[in-house]
Structure formats: C-alpha cells, structure tokens
Amino acid sequence: MPSKRFLQNPLQLGSMVRASEDAVMRMLLKSTTLLLFVSTLFPPQAARPQSVSHPQPDTPASFDQTANEALAAMRTRADELKIGGVAVVAFMPGQDLQSWTSKMIVVGRYKDLPTATDKGSNLLGIAYAKASEMADTLKDSGSNTRPPMTGEFGWQGGVIAHGETGYLIAAFSGGKSEDDLEVSRAGLAKLKPFLAKTARKP
Numbered sequence: 001m002p003s004k005r006f007l008q009n010p011l012q013l014g015s016m017v018r019a020s021e022d023a024v025m026r027m028l029l030k031s032t033t034l035l036l037f038v039s040t041l042f043p044p045q046a047a048r049p050q051s052v053s054h055p056q057p058d059t060p061a062s063f064d065q066t067a068n069e070a071l072a073a074m075r076t077r078a079d080e081l082k083i084g085g086v087a088v089v090a091f092m093p094g095q096d097l098q099s100w101t102s103k104m105i106v107v108g109r110y111k112d113l114p115t116a117t118d119k120g121s122n123l124l125g126i127a128y129a130k131a132s133e134m135a136d137t138l139k140d141s142g143s144n145t146r147p148p149m150t151g152e153f154g155w156q157g158g159v160i161a162h163g164e165t166g167y168l169i170a171a172f173s174g175g176k177s178e179d180d181l182e183v184s185r186a187g188l189a190k191l192k193p194f195l196a197k198t199a200r201k202p
C-alpha cells in the first residue's frame with residue numbers, strides 16, 4: 001500500500017522522480033564521455049591492404065644452375081683439348097667490384113707438383129688470379145691494360161662479359177694460354193644468357 005506521506009505530498013514525489021531522472025542522465029553523459037575518451041586512446045585500425053606478390057628477376061642466388069652448366073661446358077672443352085686444370089666462373093653484380101658469386105671445378109688436377117727444375121704450380125690460385133685481375137680491369141686477363149699488380153700474373157686464359165646487371169667471368173688454368181682461353185670462352189658462352197635473365201624490366 002502506498003505510503004500516506006507520498007500520497008499527502010504529490011509535489012515532493014514529482015521532485016524525487018525528476019531528481020532520479022537527472023541522476024540517470026548525468027550517469028549516461030559520463031559514460032558517453034568516457035567512451036569517447038577511450039576511443040581517442042585506441043583508434044580503430046585501418047584495414048591493411050592485401051600485399052600482392054610480384055615475380056622477381058633472377059638474383060645471384062639463381063646463378064648456381066647457370067654456373068654448373070658453364071663449368072660442365074668448360075670441362076667438355078678441356079677434355080676435347082686433352083688438358084686438365086681448374087675452371088672458375090663468377091657473377092659480379094653492379095658496375096664495380098663489391099661482391100661476387102663464384103664456383104669452380106677441378107678438371108683432372110688442381111696443381112703441378114714441384115720437381116728438381118720447377119717449383120710447381122697452384123692452378124687453383126692462378127685461375128683465381130686471372131679472375132681477380134678481370135674483376136679490377138674489367139678486361140680479359142692478360143690484356144696488358146696496366147702492369148700486373150702483386151697477386152696477379154697478367155696471363156691470358158680468362159674472359160669477361162658485361163651486362164646491365166653486372167659482369168660474368170670465366171677463367172681456366174692448366175694448359176697453354178691459348179688452350180685456357182678456348183676453355184674459358186666455352187664457359188662464358190653458357191654464362192651470357194644469365195645477364196639477359198637478370199636484366200631489369202623497363
């Protein structure tokens with residue numbers, strides 16, 4: 001049963017109702033303000049665009065297969081000439097020497113042992129000396145563009161080719177200079193398509 005006090009004071013009851021309504025509105029206003037403040041601290045993240053993968057041109061890492069083909073051709077040519085030694089191929093990216101990727105194989109032997117009249121030869125070292133000379137001069141080894149530096153011999157037997165993405169090198173040591181040159185040319189012929197594959201798209 002309603003309180004006699006409320007029934008006797010209808011104005012007071014109305015005031016209490018309005019006060020309750022005001023309290024509820026103030027609470028809602030505070031809640032809304034708090035939510036707006038929190039939303040400024042943690043804005044919704046924009047949807048990230050889907051990444052689209054594009055095919056990349058061949059990189060030095062893919063030189064391995066081309067190098068194997070070139071070295072196989074050099075071995076075949078050396079066998080035809082009946083010579084042995086060391087074959088080296090390399091890819092030097094860019095327009096000046098900063099790094100290279102290289103591979104080598106031994107064709108029969110990698111050194112000539114010393115004798116009573118000869119101090120012997122490290123064919124591996126000679127082949128890399130030819131390659132190193134070309135990496136600096138950007139010319140075939142033994143081109144006499146300058147006097148040989150320490151660590152070089154200035155001997156023929158290495159060839160180099162230039163392309164948009166860098167330089168290719170092939171060198172052989174183990175036979176006469178003209179035979180070494182023939183072997184290296186066989187390797188370079190197999191290497192040259194690599195420059196076309198790595199060329200940048202226009």
